[in-house]
Amino acid sequence: MPNDISYGKTTLRLLAYFKPFKFKVLLVLLLVLVSSAVSVVSAAFLRLLIDDFIVPLIGNQNPVFHALLQALVILAVIYLAGTISTFISKRLMITISQRIMKHIRDELFRRMQKLPLRYFDRKAHGDVMSHYTNDVDTLNMMLTDSLPQILSTVVTLIVVLGTMLYIDIPLTIIVLLGAGAMLWTTKKIGTQATDHFFQQQESIGVVDGYIEEMMHGQKVVQVFGREEHVTQQFARLNDDLFHRSATANKYANLLMPLNENLATLTYVAVAIIGGAMAISGWDQSLTLGSIAAFLSLSRSFTMPIAEISSQVSMFVVALAGAKRIFTLMDEQPEEDHGLVTLQKNDADHPWSWKLEDGSLVPLQGKIEFKQVSFSYDGKKQVLIDMTLTAQPGQKLAFVGATGAGKTTVTNLLNRFYEISDGEILYDGISIQRIRKADLRRSLGIVLQDTHLFTGTVADNIRYGHLEASDEQVMQAARMSHAANFIERLPDGYDTRLDGSGNGLSQGQSQLLAIARAAIANPPVMILDEATSSIDTRTEALVQSGMDNLMQGRTVFVIAHRLSTVRNSDAILVMEQGRITERGDHDELIQLKGNYYQLYTGVFEWQ
Numbered sequence: 001m002p003n004d005i006s007y008g009k010t011t012l013r014l015l016a017y018f019k020p021f022k023f024k025v026l027l028v029l030l031l032v033l034v035s036s037a038v039s040v041v042s043a044a045f046l047r048l049l050i051d052d053f054i055v056p057l058i059g060n061q062n063p064v065f066h067a068l069l070q071a072l073v074i075l076a077v078i079y080l081a082g083t084i085s086t087f088i089s090k091r092l093m094i095t096i097s098q099r100i101m102k103h104i105r106d107e108l109f110r111r112m113q114k115l116p117l118r119y120f121d122r123k124a125h126g127d128v129m130s131h132y133t134n135d136v137d138t139l140n141m142m143l144t145d146s147l148p149q150i151l152s153t154v155v156t157l158i159v160v161l162g163t164m165l166y167i168d169i170p171l172t173i174i175v176l177l178g179a180g181a182m183l184w185t186t187k188k189i190g191t192q193a194t195d196h197f198f199q200q201q202e203s204i205g206v207v208d209g210y211i212e213e214m215m216h217g218q219k220v221v222q223v224f225g226r227e228e229h230v231t232q233q234f235a236r237l238n239d240d241l242f243h244r245s246a247t248a249n250k251y252a253n254l255l256m257p258l259n260e261n262l263a264t265l266t267y268v269a270v271a272i273i274g275g276a277m278a279i280s281g282w283d284q285s286l287t288l289g290s291i292a293a294f295l296s297l298s299r300s301f302t303m304p305i306a307e308i309s310s311q312v313s314m315f316v317v318a319l320a321g322a323k324r325i326f327t328l329m330d331e332q333p334e335e336d337h338g339l340v341t342l343q344k345n346d347a348d349h350p351w352s353w354k355l356e357d358g359s360l361v362p363l364q365g366k367i368e369f370k371q372v373s374f375s376y377d378g379k380k381q382v383l384i385d386m387t388l389t390a391q392p393g394q395k396l397a398f399v400g401a402t403g404a405g406k407t408t409v410t411n412l413l414n415r416f417y418e419i420s421d422g423e424i425l426y427d428g429i430s431i432q433r434i435r436k437a438d439l440r441r442s443l444g445i446v447l448q449d450t451h452l453f454t455g456t457v458a459d460n461i462r463y464g465h466l467e468a469s470d471e472q473v474m475q476a477a478r479m480s481h482a483a484n485f486i487e488r489l490p491d492g493y494d495t496r497l498d499g500s501g502n503g504l505s506q507g508q509s510q511l512l513a514i515a516r517a518a519i520a521n522p523p524v525m526i527l528d529e530a531t532s533s534i535d536t537r538t539e540a541l542v543q544s545g546m547d548n549l550m551q552g553r554t555v556f557v558i559a560h561r562l563s564t565v566r567n568s569d570a571i572l573v574m575e576q577g578r579i580t581e582r583g584d585h586d587e588l589i590q591l592k593g594n595y596y597q598l599y600t601g602v603f604e605w606q
């Protein structure tokens with residue numbers, strides 16, 4: 001069992017979510033009190049019923065049942081009041097807990113959107129997902145089932161204990177001894193169960209992660225004919241989960257019958273000892289009615305303990321889940337101290353920067369890197385002392401071997417990661433001073449991984465500019481050469497795409513991604529050319545779409561096609577985090593260095 005969970009703190013934080021429902025919670029408490037009181041009152045009434053109504057009737061030649069009937073009706077009304085209170089309090093608790101779960105999921109997602117990419121680098125996606133599924137689920141169960149039950153148990157125990165003490169102290173001590181034995185058993189077996197429940201949660205995470213990974217890689221699995229292999233691997237993980245949850249539930253299920261038996265033993269002990277005390281005359285106040293009432297009370301005292309004992313483990317596991325959820329919520333969000341914002345103007349000068357002092361500077365699109373160094377993990381330097389300038393409207397092509405640092409350059413420009421040394425300037429303004437959302441709005445990106453979202457084709461294009469009109473959407477599609485294929489789709493712009501954009505070819509997805517970037521109309525573009533080969537006709541279309549997109553903008557392109565490279569104003573050859581050669585195509589050919597070798601060797605840089 002992880003010891004680092006501060007249960008007290010986590011519980012307090014969880015309780016804070018009840019604040020908006022304080023009146024409802026008060027009502028629940030009141031209703032719980034009523035149902036607990038009903039069990040006590042009905043037990044006391046039992047005593048009255050036996051001692052004052054039933055016993056006097058025994059042996060009576062002409063019994064009159066009228067008063068007895070009246071008493072029975074009152075008892076029925078008391079029971080009904082208890083049942084209705086329990087019903088309403090459960091309904092209320094379900095509504096409250098469902099609202100709290102929704103609130104937690106919303107908050108979790110909102111905070112996740114603010115996390116830096118760095119967070120997702122070190123966390124498996126399945127792991128993050130499990131916060132929304134496993135952890136929220138166990139918490140849900142705890143809030144809906146366990147918490148109300150524990151609440152009502154505590155209230156019942158206090159009320160019942162008071163009444164038992166009032167009726168008879170020696171018999172109360174016997175019941176307390178029985179309850180003590182039950183608590184001891186719960187602690188012993190419960191600790192074992194909790195350990196196994198933790199392991200079960202871990203296994204669920206592993207199985208979920210595996211399913212997610214295999215679904216993602218289904219194509220690769222089939223291409224390599226590894227279906228049997230992954231099925232076996234899954235069976236092993238699933239087997240592990242089965243054993244862990246079977247053991248956990250075995251312990252948890254053992255608790256309930258054990259405690260029920262202890263409760264029955266206590267009941268029998270109270271009956272025998274109480275009877276003996278009454279018959280021997282040792283305790284004059286013990287009437288037949290008060291023994292019956294006491295027996296009923298002892299049941300009301302021990303049964304809830306037996307019932308909640310099997311839930312103690314779930315409770316602890318849910319608290320651990322809550323702790324994990326809170327840890328994710330407390331992750332340091334992306335920092336942003338930028339005060340310079342972006343402002344949209346008229347058609348001639350569409351953008352300008354609004355500086356800290358409120359003055360406006362027209363956006364030009366000049367980008368400078370000054371002695372920039374960077375490392376993802378603080379150990380391995382990925383970029384070293386990098387200096388470059390892109391004048392407004394210039395196209396810069398980055399080429400170089402895989403892992404040279406080309407994508408990293410664009411990641412830094414976007415401020416997906418912060419640089420450790422040097423400075424990046426946008427129109428002479430350090431990008432640290434620019435508000436992140438505005439910086440990113442001014443940079444259009446077309447990545448290799450096009451990632452289309454669930455929705456219509458038009459929705460996906462409009463993702464770049466949510467307020468765009470239908471005409472603007474179509475214009476962007478025409479400009480990027482996507483219009484042709486879209487118009488041939490069964491529902492045209494209204495054709496629905498599923499989450500991964502399946503149903504479209506790679507080339508078509510790329511054309512849509514270009515249209516999506518085009519509609520945003522940003523002054524600076526970052527393009528990561530696709531390396532995957534598409535048919536030559538589509539490739540020509542994609543290329544032409546890209547060319548249209550590049551018109552009149554400053555462009556950083558991670559180039560894999562010779563035509564792109566040749567059309568660039570400057571080519572930067574990267575090698576292990578450094579720019580080793582720079583110039584235009586002819587200059588670099590003359591240099592007879594790396595570029596020359598790449599050019600004369602292959603025409604595509606991977």
Ligand SMILES: Nc1ncnc2c1ncn2[C@@H]1O[C@H](COP(=O)(O)OP(=O)(O)OP(=O)(O)O)[C@@H](O)[C@H]1O
Pocket residue numbers: 121376377382400401402403404405406407408409606
């Ligand atoms: N998120 C990350 N966390 C840690 N290291 C990373 C991360 N992303 C990239 N790297 C490392 O940084 C180096 C540069 O990667 P980068 O993606 O910039 O190369 P690249 O030139 O774009 O390669 P490719 O052409 O294959 O896309 C590589 O050694 C890579 O292992």
